[in-house]
Each structure stands twice: as C-alpha cells, then as structure tokens.
Amino acid sequence: MNKIGVSIRDVARETGLSTATISRVVNGGRKVSEKTRARVLEACARLDYLPNPAARALSTRRSKAVAAIIPTIEHSVFAKFIAAIERALGERGYSLIMAISNADETEELAAARKLLGMGADALILSGLDHSDLLLDMLERRAVPYVFTSAWDARSARPTIGYDNALLAERAMHHLADHGHRRVAVVHGPLAESDRTRARRAGAMSVSDRFEHLAFFEAPLDVAGGKACVSAALEDPRDFTAYLCSTDVLALGAYFACAEAGKRIPQDVSVMGFDNLDWSRDIVPPLTTIDLPAVGMGEMVAHRIVAYLEDGAPLQNELLTAQIIERGSVADLT
Amino acid sequence: MNKIGVSIRDVARETGLSTATISRVVNGGRKVSEKTRARVLEACARLDYLPNPAARALSTRRSKAVAAIIPTIEHSVFAKFIAAIERALGERGYSLIMAISNADETEELAAARKLLGMGADALILSGLDHSDLLLDMLERRAVPYVFTSAWDARSARPTIGYDNALLAERAMHHLADHGHRRVAVVHGPLAESDRTRARRAGAMSVSDRFEHLAFFEAPLDVAGGKACVSAALEDPRDFTAYLCSTDVLALGAYFACAEAGKRIPQDVSVMGFDNLDWSRDIVPPLTTIDLPAVGMGEMVAHRIVAYLEDGAPLQNELLTAQIIERGSVADLT
DNA sequence: TGTTGAAATGTAACCGGTTACACCGCACCT
DNA sequence: AGGTGCGGTGTAACCGGTTACATTTCAACA
Known part of the structure; x- marks a missing residue:
C-alpha cells in the first residue's frame, strides 16, 4: 500500500473495472x-491514488533511478555536472x-554496492580508473x-568527456605562444x-617549448593552491x-x-581549468579552459536514458572545450 | 530477478533450506x-546472490532512500550540507x-512529487516556506x-537549523561594536x-545602532555581489x-x-555568512559566520533515520553558529 | 520415560503492481 | 447467416522478497 493505503x-x-485496465490507463497504454x-482518471484523482514504485519496479525490473558517484561535490565543476x-534525468x-x-577507490566500490543495492538502473562514474572489483561487479550484474x-x-x-591530456597540451601551447618559457604546473x-x-x-608532452617546466602537486582546494604557489613564488x-x-x-x-604582493598578470600569469562561475568576475578575470560540465551532464543523462529505453548502445563521446582568454595571462612576446 | 537472475x-x-531461512540469514535475523x-552465507557468495531491492521495499514498505530538495548545489554551503x-545516511x-x-516553489513541488513517486521514505526540505500543495501532499501521504x-x-x-535572524543580528552587532555606523547589507x-x-x-532589528543602514538585493552569485557592491561603492x-x-x-x-581600488579592510570592511572553504585563504581572510552545514547535515540524517527506525519524533533542533573573526572588518573605535 | 518449551526451520499468504493471454461483443464482409 | 478481425476488457500468473504462524527438533527436567 502507499501511505494512505x-x-x-x-x-x-x-x-468496477479490473486492475489491468487501471494499470493501462495509468501508464498511458x-x-x-x-x-x-x-x-x-477521475477515480484516481478522487482517491488520491499513487502507484507504488516498489511494486512497479518489481514487476518491470526498472527503478527509473540512475546512480552517480563523484569524487567531490564541493566548490568544483562536479557540482555543475551533477x-x-x-x-x-528529471525531465x-x-x-x-x-x-x-x-576520490578513493575503496569508497567508490562501497558506494557502487550501495547504489546498485538500492536498485539503480545504471551507474555514472567519474574518470577512467576504477577498482577491478567494481568493474567485475558491473560486468557480472550487467549494469x-x-x-x-x-x-x-x-x-x-x-567514456563521455573531454580529452584532458589534449586540453592541458593546448593550455601549455597557449602559454608558450604568449612567450612564457618558465612555467609551473600546479595540480x-x-x-x-x-x-x-x-x-x-x-x-609534459610539450616540454620542449619551455626552458623550465615544473610540476607541483597540491591538495585539491584553495588552501592547497595557495600554499603551493606561495612556495613556488620563491623558486x-x-x-x-x-x-x-x-x-x-x-x-x-x-x-x-x-x-606576496605579486600582480597578475604584470608579475605573474595564472591560467586555470574548469571555468567556474566566478572565473570571469575575479580581478583580473581568469584565463581558463571552459569545461563543458553542463553539456556533459546532459549528454550523459540522455545517453543513459536512451540506452535504458531504446537500447541505444553507450559509446565514447568526445566533448570539446575552449580556452577562454581573459586577463590573467600576460603576453611576453 | 536481479541482473544475473x-x-x-x-x-x-x-x-536445501526454505526462503524464510535465507531471508533471516541475509537480514541478520x-x-x-x-x-x-x-x-x-557460503551459498550466497558462491551464487553471487543480491537481494532485489524492489521486492524488499514492496514487502517491507521501506525503500531505505531519503530524498532531499535543495535550492542549488553550486558553490555554496548547500554542497557541504548535502x-x-x-x-x-550512507553510514x-x-x-x-x-x-x-x-529556489522555485513550483519546481520544488514537482521535485517532491517525483521523489516521493520514487518511493523515498522521508523528505528533507530547505527553509520554512513551501507551497501549500506540497505541505498538503506530505500530510495526506504521511511522509x-x-x-x-x-x-x-x-x-x-x-525545523533543524540555525536562527538566521539572530545570526544576522549578531553580525550587525559585531559591525557596530567595531565602530561601523554606515553599513550596507547585501543579500x-x-x-x-x-x-x-x-x-x-x-x-533590520538593530537599525538603531546605525546612522545609515541600506539593503541591497543582488542575484545570489559572485557576479551579483560584485555588481551590487561596485554600485554601492559610489553611494x-x-x-x-x-x-x-x-x-x-x-x-x-x-x-x-x-x-575600484578600495582596500579591505582599510577602506571598506566586508563580512560574510557561511564560512566557505576559501574564506580563510582569501586576502585578507574573511570575517564571517561559520554555519554548521556539516553538523546540520549529520543531525538531519540522524534524526530522520532515528524516526524511520525507532519512531523517535522529529523535533525542532537549534544549531549554533559562531562569528569567525578574521581580517576583513576594521576596528574603527 | 514422558513432558515441556525454546530454538530452528518450513509453509504460504501477502506486498501492489504488470502483462500475456483469453475472451467478448460488434462492425463489416462474403 | 456465418465468418473474420479487432478494439476493449478481464483473469491470473508472475516479479522476489518478508513474516505470521505452524511445525519439527531436541535438550532439560520431573
């Protein structure tokens, strides 16, 4: 029964009809x-009838729920994506x-277990690398x-997304084209x-265009970037x-x-990746790569639903991203 | 059947046992x-048996899914909360x-319909004001x-949350105590x-401590705040x-x-609300109110689960929030 | 040895939909 | 008149668990 029985x-x-007929009406048969x-329809409205989703899922083997596992949701492009x-999906x-x-494979596996155990019809994962146990499970259960x-x-x-390596390469070319020869990559x-x-x-693949190319690994948050660059400014x-x-x-x-009292871009140039909402408002506006988070989310949802409803096979889909030139990269040429 | 039948x-x-016994084992009976x-257990593992969640939900009338509707998820305290x-919940x-x-009541109502139609056991809403249709629906269905x-x-x-009015009042006192008499509130x-x-x-309730107290309404994003304050700086x-x-x-x-070339806090003081991750890293560090987003999320989850499992009644719960004094408010006294 | 009752297990009804198939009535055709 | 086809509807078997109640088993005790 549903809540009001x-x-x-x-x-x-x-x-005075049969349940079959009611079902046909409710499902637009x-x-x-x-x-x-x-x-x-009149009777449904009058009685406030609402189909029980569990019963429906049991007999159709479809929950109409899609699961997504993302590394983080806080201040990042993932929030937009999700x-x-x-x-x-709602539409x-x-x-x-x-x-x-x-961003932990073990947590990801546990999450996948939980979500599939909830009856999700499909699973959206972030990135390419996942635990073998997870992949095995997906194959075995044909999810x-x-x-x-x-x-x-x-x-x-x-895979549905953008070419991270290529985009980074393009960003590096952008810097090189603007005359930068000593560049630090913070990731x-x-x-x-x-x-x-x-x-x-x-x-790294375009390192030959640079005199110095350094890579710094920082915790993936504002404090991490700040600490890392603070140190690098002394390099x-x-x-x-x-x-x-x-x-x-x-x-x-x-x-x-x-x-540190360094001016951007006069003293130091900064380039980003994502194009978050504030990137164009910051002073100076940030030159960055506009990742298609929204378009990617929509495409993922479309493709998954198309697969679920019509069996349209899931394929690799490449999304493009553009460099948005704003004011944070100086032209040294 | 589940995916592998x-x-x-x-x-x-x-x-060679009955389904009742299997069920008891699986549910820790x-x-x-x-x-x-x-x-x-051995047989379950060997056969890779996974209980069908829809069947379980149908017979227990419990989906073990909780729904939440939030106004936005992008760069804000809601991401932390969610x-x-x-x-x-996962734990x-x-x-x-x-x-x-x-932040739209109509969308909220539609979302609630959808989520309840998915079989959610409970619903988490943001804020106090909601469409009457939504409230009626919740009561009728005893959600x-x-x-x-x-x-x-x-x-x-x-209601589980903090006292927004009181916190704003405290923030205003903080400014007044620091000698500010001409204050703009941007919301x-x-x-x-x-x-x-x-x-x-x-x-507004402490307006008598100020010479000028102005209220500005801006779109709730960085661009909105920037445009609004840019204009106000000319006031x-x-x-x-x-x-x-x-x-x-x-x-x-x-x-x-x-x-505008104004220095914070020498020329202008700024105070925030939320205490987002970057608030302490920004230059100068932002004086703000540390909203207990994480604690609130945990408490909401606990209370909902306690209600669902033990019938512990849902009640009003007040969470406290502290002013975090950092460097963005000048002391003019 | 017979009695008692707790522990372990089985039986089968039930949860609330969907849907294959059977069936009915009626218009239309030969 | 009898046959054909089809739109509309009903019957009942599922889907895969849970659980109240019945039944069996067996140890402990009088």
Whole structure:
C-alpha cells in the first residue's frame, strides 16, 4: 500500500473495472476507450491514488533511478555536472541517486554496492580508473555504466568527456605562444585521479617549448593552491606563469600572489581549468579552459536514458572545450 | 530477478533450506543456527546472490532512500550540507535521492512529487516556506519530513537549523561594536528565500545602532555581489562596511573592491555568512559566520533515520553558529 | 520415560503492481 | 447467416522478497 493505503485494486473496485485496465490507463497504454480512461482518471484523482514504485519496479525490473558517484561535490565543476545530470534525468522521469567517493577507490566500490543495492538502473562514474572489483561487479550484474569527465578513444568501455591530456597540451601551447618559457604546473594529487595524470602528461608532452617546466602537486582546494604557489613564488627558476589544473587551485594562486604582493598578470600569469562561475568576475578575470560540465551532464543523462529505453548502445563521446582568454595571462612576446 | 537472475529461491534450492531461512540469514535475523548461517552465507557468495531491492521495499514498505530538495548545489554551503547528509545516511545504510529546486516553489513541488513517486521514505526540505500543495501532499501521504537551514521555535513542523535572524543580528552587532555606523547589507532575492528574509529582518532589528543602514538585493552569485557592491561603492552614504548574506556575495564584494581600488579592510570592511572553504585563504581572510552545514547535515540524517527506525519524533533542533573573526572588518573605535 | 518449551526451520499468504493471454461483443464482409 | 478481425476488457500468473504462524527438533527436567 502507499501511505494512505490506496492501491490499484481500490481503484479497480471503485470503478468496477479490473486492475489491468487501471494499470493501462495509468501508464498511458493505448488500448483503453476514452470513456473508461476518463472514469479511471477521475477515480484516481478522487482517491488520491499513487502507484507504488516498489511494486512497479518489481514487476518491470526498472527503478527509473540512475546512480552517480563523484569524487567531490564541493566548490568544483562536479557540482555543475551533477546538477545538470539531475535536471536532465528529471525531465525524462528519472531520478538521481548520488554518492561521493572522496576520490578513493575503496569508497567508490562501497558506494557502487550501495547504489546498485538500492536498485539503480545504471551507474555514472567519474574518470577512467576504477577498482577491478567494481568493474567485475558491473560486468557480472550487467549494469549499464559510463565513465565521465574523461575520454579515451581506445577505451573498450564507454567514456563521455573531454580529452584532458589534449586540453592541458593546448593550455601549455597557449602559454608558450604568449612567450612564457618558465612555467609551473600546479595540480591535485596524482594518486587520486587519472584526469590529473592525463593533464600532467599532456602538459609534459610539450616540454620542449619551455626552458623550465615544473610540476607541483597540491591538495585539491584553495588552501592547497595557495600554499603551493606561495612556495613556488620563491623558486629560483622564477616562473612567469602558473597553469593550475583547476580554477579552485587558481583561486589559491591569486591569493598567494596577493599575499606576496605579486600582480597578475604584470608579475605573474595564472591560467586555470574548469571555468567556474566566478572565473570571469575575479580581478583580473581568469584565463581558463571552459569545461563543458553542463553539456556533459546532459549528454550523459540522455545517453543513459536512451540506452535504458531504446537500447541505444553507450559509446565514447568526445566533448570539446575552449580556452577562454581573459586577463590573467600576460603576453611576453 | 536481479541482473544475473539469482533469487532467494535459488539460494534456498541450493542449500536445501526454505526462503524464510535465507531471508533471516541475509537480514541478520536472530533465530538461525550458526551452522545454517554459515552454509547460507557460503551459498550466497558462491551464487553471487543480491537481494532485489524492489521486492524488499514492496514487502517491507521501506525503500531505505531519503530524498532531499535543495535550492542549488553550486558553490555554496548547500554542497557541504548535502555531502554531509549523503555520508551520514550512507553510514546507516540509507541512500540519498536529490533534486534541485532552483529556489522555485513550483519546481520544488514537482521535485517532491517525483521523489516521493520514487518511493523515498522521508523528505528533507530547505527553509520554512513551501507551497501549500506540497505541505498538503506530505500530510495526506504521511511522509516524514524536516525543514532545514532554518529554525523556528514556534513552528509546528520540525525545523533543524540555525536562527538566521539572530545570526544576522549578531553580525550587525559585531559591525557596530567595531565602530561601523554606515553599513550596507547585501543579500539574495527576497522573494526566493525565507532565510534571506529572516536575515534581513534580523539585521533590520538593530537599525538603531546605525546612522545609515541600506539593503541591497543582488542575484545570489559572485557576479551579483560584485555588481551590487561596485554600485554601492559610489553611494554618497559612503558605507564603511558591507554585510553579505553569503560568502559567495562577499567574494563578489572583494572583487568589486579590487576593481575600484578600495582596500579591505582599510577602506571598506566586508563580512560574510557561511564560512566557505576559501574564506580563510582569501586576502585578507574573511570575517564571517561559520554555519554548521556539516553538523546540520549529520543531525538531519540522524534524526530522520532515528524516526524511520525507532519512531523517535522529529523535533525542532537549534544549531549554533559562531562569528569567525578574521581580517576583513576594521576596528574603527 | 514422558513432558515441556525454546530454538530452528518450513509453509504460504501477502506486498501492489504488470502483462500475456483469453475472451467478448460488434462492425463489416462474403 | 456465418465468418473474420479487432478494439476493449478481464483473469491470473508472475516479479522476489518478508513474516505470521505452524511445525519439527531436541535438550532439560520431573
């Protein structure tokens, strides 16, 4: 029974019809006469009938819930992403069940167990690297899933995202094109994220355009970026530009510069990654890469629903991202 | 059946026991011999048996999912709150289903319909004001719920949160105590949020300590705060301090000051509300009110689960918040 | 040895939908 | 008149657990 105890059988009794007919009306089935349909709808409204989702899920084997596991939700591009997924799923009658992994494979596995144990129809994961146990479980249970926030042409598993390595490479070219030869790359913990590793590798691949190219690993928050850049500002290599693998780190870089009395971009250039909402408002406005978090969320939701409803196969999908040139990178040429 | 087609009856057949016994073992029931328990557990593992959540929900009338509707998830205290809820629910074996209302009552109602239609056992709402249709629905369906991020001693419905009016009042006293007499309060859209209205009312209640007290309504994001403060800096009343109803708006205020060449706190003081992660890293560090987002999330989760499992009644719970004094408010005395 | 009762297990009804299939009535055709 | 087809509806078997109640087992005790 639902909370007020009205079941489909009550509606059937009330209208003198069978539960089959009620079910057909409620689900918009085609083979019902207009007269009957109206009568049923009226009775449903009058009795305040609401189908029991568990019963429905049991007999259809579909919960209409999609699960997503993300590393973090706080001040970052993931919040936008997850909000877009939630909206897009909602428009199609699906709900989002969410869990946060704190970028930890063990937590991710536990979260996946929990979410699948709740009956999620599909799973959205962040990044490409996941525990083998998790992957095995997905295969064994034949759960549809996608990897997001990354893209790998050669991946046998569906990835929907952007090419982190390429974007980092493009960012480095942008700095090089502006005459920067001594650059520091500030990124989050390598151990935690394949996306971070991809960005680092991408940046590294164009090292020949630089005199000095240093990589710094910092905790992935504003304080981490700030501390890291504060220290790097003392570095004898005297970097002219900082490429931050996240706008969050870039914000920390701004604060480090403010504290050290360095002006951006006159003394130091800073470039970000993400294009968070405040990036264009900060002073000076931050040059960054506009990651398509919203578009990615929508695409992921569309594709998952298309798979669930029509069996459209999940595939690799590459999303593009643009460098947004604003005022934080000086032209030294 | 679950995805690989193993049901409780398969395990029963495999072990030569009845489904009742399997069920008892799986649910940690007490009346099973150790020998049997071990045998069942072994069979479950071998067959990779996973209970079907829909079947379980159908017969227990419990989905073990809690729904939350929040106005926004992007760069704000809500992300912390929701993350804490998710974690705390997870520890107790519950999942979080989330929807975003964009601070719109109609969207909120639609979201509630959807989430309840998914079978959520309880509903977490933000703020005190909600559409009557929503409230009626909750009562009719006897859905347990709490209002959060606000507290009202006189509320007949359970509220778990802080006293927004009182906190705003305390913030204003803080400014007055530091010798500020010309203060501007920057807040989000009044129409959207009872919390905003409460904060405004609280600030207003101590207007007699000020020469000039102005209220500005801005879009609730960094750009909004920046534009609003940029304009206010031109105001002939020459405010010495800006109280921002969110750190997000305060960040905008910082940027406005940076652009206008005003130094904080030498030329202008800024005070926030929330204590977001970067608040202590910004230069100068932001004086703000440390809202207990994490503690609130945990308490909400605890209380809801306690109600669901033990029937412990949901009540009003007041959480306290402290002013964190940092460097952004000048002492003019 | 028979009695008693607690512990362990089984039986089967039930939760509330969905849906394959059977059936009915009626219009239309030959 | 009898046959055909189809739209509309009902019957009842599922989906996969939970659990009240019945039943069996067996140790302890008079």
